[in-house]
Amino acid sequence: MTFTQDQSTVTEISPRELYARLLSAQPLFILDVRNEDEFKRTPVEGHATLRTLNVPYYDFIEDEEAALARLPKDVEEVVVICAKGGSSQYVAEVLNNHGYRAVSLSEGMIGWGNYYDVRDVTNAAWGRIVQIARPARGDLSFAIISDGQAALVDPLRHINVYRELIEGAGAKLTAILDTHVHADHISGGPALAKETGAPYYIHPYDAIHPIDMLPAVIAYEPLRDGQVFQIGQVRVTTIWYPGHTLGQVNFLAETPDGGRYLFTGDGIFLRSFGRPDLGGKGEAWTPILYRSMFERLPRYLTDDTMILPAHFSTLEEDAGNGIFAAPYKQVLAQNDSLKPRTLEEFTSYVLSHLPVFPPEYVEIKRVNIGLVEPCEGKANELELGKNICALAG
Amino acid sequence: MPHFDQTLDVKGAKCPMPLVKSRKAITELPVGKVLQVISTDRGSVADFQGWAKTAKNVELIAQETVQENGQELYVHYLRRTA
Numbered sequence: 377m378t379f380t381q382d383q384s385t386v387t388e389i390s391p392r393e394l395y396a397r398l399l400s401a402q403p404l405f406i407l408d409v410r411n412e413d414e415f416k417r418t419p420v421e422g423h424a425t426l427r428t429l430n431v432p433y434y435d436f437i438e439d440e441e442a443a444l445a446r447l448p449k450d451v452e453e454v455v456v457i458c459a460k461g462g463s464s465q466y467v468a469e470v471l472n473n474h475g476y477r478a479v480s481l482s483e484g485m486i487g488w489g490n491y492y493d494v495r496d497v498t499n500a501a502w503g504r505i506v507q508i509a510r511p512a513r514g515d516l517s518f519a520i521i522s523d524g525q526a527a528l529v530d531p532l533r534h535i536n537v538y539r540e541l542i543e544g545a546g547a548k549l550t551a552i553l554d555t556h557v558h559a560d561h562i563s564g565g566p567a568l569a570k571e572t573g574a575p576y577y578i579h580p581y582d583a584i585h586p587i588d589m590l591p592a593v594i595a596y597e598p599l600r601d602g603q604v605f606q607i608g609q610v611r612v613t614t615i616w617y618p619g620h621t622l623g624q625v626n627f628l629a630e631t632p633d634g635g636r637y638l639f640t641g642d643g644i645f646l647r648s649f650g651r652p653d654l655g656g657k658g659e660a661w662t663p664i665l666y667r668s669m670f671e672r673l674p675r676y677l678t679d680d681t682m683i684l685p686a687h688f689s690t691l692e693e694d695a696g697n698g699i700f701a702a703p704y705k706q707v708l709a710q711n712d713s714l715k716p717r718t719l720e721e722f723t724s725y726v727l728s729h730l731p732v733f734p735p736e737y738v739e740i741k742r743v744n745i746g747l748v749e750p751c752e753g754k755a756n757e758l759e760l761g762k763n764i765c766a767l768a769g
Numbered sequence: 770m771p772h773f774d775q776t777l778d779v780k781g782a783k784c785p786m787p788l789v790k791s792r793k794a795i796t797e798l799p800v801g802k803v804l805q806v807i808s809t810d811r812g813s814v815a816d817f818q819g820w821a822k823t824a825k826n827v828e829l830i831a832q833e834t835v836q837e838n839g840q841e842l843y844v845h846y847l848r849r850t851a
Contacts, residue, residue, distance in 0.1 A: 411819040433785050434820035437792050459812050463785040 386468040388482040389455060391491035395511050397455075398422040398691060399698050405451040407478075409433040409458045409467045410485070418485060418761040420457065420512070423691050427451075433463035436470055444474055457481040457488070486756070488512050492537045495698050497684065502609040502632045504545070507684070507699055508537060514688045514762050515561055516700055518639055520629055522608025527551040529627055529639045530686045531564035533755065538568060549574040551605050553612070555641025555686060556624040557582040557744045559654045559737040560763040562755055566594045566746065579616065579623030585745060586621070586655035587738055592745035599625055615676060617643045619665025620650030620765070628676060636681040638704075644669065645685040646693045646702055648766035649713050653730055654737055659723075666722050669714070679705035687763050713767065729767040771831045771846045773805040774798070780809045780842070787813045788820060791847065795827055798849045803830065806845040817845045826851040 397404055401423040408415045408430045415430040427448075435443040447454070454476055458464040461484040471478035481488065489512045497505040503522030509515065510532050518529040519541055526547040531538050531554075542549050549572050552565045557578055569576035579599045583592040601616035607629075615626045620642040627639040642650030649669065652661040681704045688700040695701060708714055717725060736758050742748045743758070750758060777794045779787040787808045794804055806817075814832060821829035830846040 411815050413815060413819075432816070432819055432823075434788050434816060435823060437785065437789055438820065438824050458784070460784060462783045466785045466789075 386465050386472060387479045388461075388465075389479045390482055391488045392493075394420075394455065394481055394488065395491065395493055398426065398511070399694060401425050401691075403427075405429075405448075405454050407431060407447070407454050407456045407467065407471075409436070409456060409463050414459065414485075418489075418512075420485075420488065421690065421762070433458060433467050436467050440470060444470070447471075447476070452477065454478040455481060458484045460484040460486055485512075489756070489759070490534060492532070492534060493698065494537065494541060497637070497682070497699055497701060498631075498635065500631070500633060500635075505629065505631075505637055505684075506541060507701070508532070508541065509698075509700070510534075510561075512762070513561060513759065516684070516686050516688065517564075518684060520607050520610050520612065521545050521547050522610045524548060525550045525608045527553055527605060527607045527612060528565075528568065529553050530555055530558070530641060531568055533562040533564050533567075533759070535564040535568045535571065538564065539571075550607065551612075552576045553599075553605070553627055553639075554578045555627065555639060555643070556621040557741060558642075558686075559741045559744075560687075560734075560765050561759050562740060562750075563744050566596075566744075569595065579625050581618070582621050582623030583745060585741055585747060586657065588742065588747065590747055592747075594746035599623075601625075615672070617641075617668045617672060619643070619652050619661060619668045621655060622661070622664075624650070624668075626673075628681075636678060637684055637701075638677065638681050639684050639686075641686045642765050643685070644673070644683065644707065644711065644714065645687055645689065645766050646683065646700065646707055647711050648689060649711075650765055651730060651767050652726065653733065654765070658727070658730070662723050662726050663719060665726075666719050670716070670722075677704045679703065683707050687765055689766050726767065731764050731767070734764055770833070772803060773846055774802040776805045776807065778807050780807060782808070782810065784810055784812055784816070788816060791817075791845075795847055795849050800826075800849050800851060802849055804847045804849070806847065808843045808845070809840060811841070811843060813843050813845065817847075821847070 403425045406428045456464040456468040464480040468478035468480040493509045506519040508517045520527045526542045565576045575597045577597045603614040605612040609632045611630045613628045617626045629637040652665040684701045828848045
């Protein structure tokens with residue numbers, strides 16, 4: 377076998393095609409040829425129909441026959457992935473020479489990690505609500521576009537995606553709304569504000585780093601409970617919802633046709649809710665979260681209010697069209713954490729379901745309020761893998 | 770810096786080439802000799818560790834990061850053991 381670095385005969389699959397196939401829930405076989413540590417830290421996840429196997433590319437270099445013997449014989453097609461797309465091409469070529477049908481993911485996990493998926497949640501005469509997802513991380517953000525005006529909710533780090541969307545719609549960005557200061561990913565809000573001049577809104581309680589106790593040095597406008605934004609024909613109301621962070625808010629968008637869309641951030645998710653311990657004060661914040669979830673939230677929710685959170689945990693939460701949203705009635709039925717509990721029951725439920733506290737989350741919060749400024753490489757490193765904002769199931 | 774007998778310069782080469790070339794160079798080295806590999810690929814640090822764990826006749830003696838003209842070099846020292 378010969379391997380040429382520059383011209384390969386191996387077919388590539390783009391992150392977009394990979395995502396379409398992951399969403400489709402058709403059987404899919406992924407051969408991840410990164411080293412074992414990287415594979416364990418950031419695997420590609422999908423539906424139950426996805427099979428994934430880790431055989432590092434150097435095992436193919438060391439002993440091709442032994443590495444090939446670890447692959448199942450019954451797979452129709454193998455999608456090979458690595459960190460940057462070079463080694464996966466190498467291994468895909470080995471596989472193709474041995475009778476497998478293999479394709480290589482172009483740009484590897486870096487490309488996959490930075491891939492964005494944009495699709496309409498709703499598109500009506502008054503305008504659109506658009507979901508902008510970063511599927512590898514389970515991150516969701518939204519745009520509200522109406523009558524030439526646009527607002528963004530929880531925009532992610534790669535801000536060109538949003539600029540293109542808004543320019544393509546012929547709209548002007550009038551408000552950048554973060555539901556809270558994020559710990560798991562770098563917000564695109566401050567950078568978008570700097571580039572477009574649109575105001576960046578966060579609740580002032582989140583402008584103080586909860587562990588460092590240092591104030592934000594970025595420019596922001598303080599949100600207050602009940603504050604209303606008019607985006608074209610859409611009325612957006614700010615609702616304070618402390619617990620995951622002290623300044624966490626929900627945004628309720630009401631459309632002229634009677635639609636109600638609640639952007640919950642890391643408040644409630646479709647099948648879980650935002651953990652109260654990322655500020656380092658889980659025991660003190662759990663009762664605050666309890667009051668938000670069981671006393672504040674039901675007051676402004678109707679059965680058919682669409683719940684649009686800032687994260688999904690698995691692709692099983694896809695409503696069937698790549699949209700991670702559901703009416704409140706359905707969320708109530710499928711989200712175990714929303715079942716009625718006393719404060720004591722809720723506290724022990726929370727404490728027994730807390731996943732690991734990723735150490736980089738403290739640093740990401742520093743970045744998001746301007747206390748440190750990472751370079752591109754460092755930013756990529758901080759955002760490796762999927763969010764761990766939800767309680768473990 | 771450990772003692773070494775031969776140097777392989779794979780600066781600028783992207784994954785998997787640093788490892789492909791190192792495998793070849795080790796095979797051509799007499800048993801017991803040490804190969805120094807100079808790479809600019811950061812991913813090579815973890816990958817050489819993983820490779821040495823499963824490779825038949827390769828021992829990873831040391832790894833170091835050095836600065837050269839503003840860029841980071843990842844240097845690996847590999848001994849052929851059999």
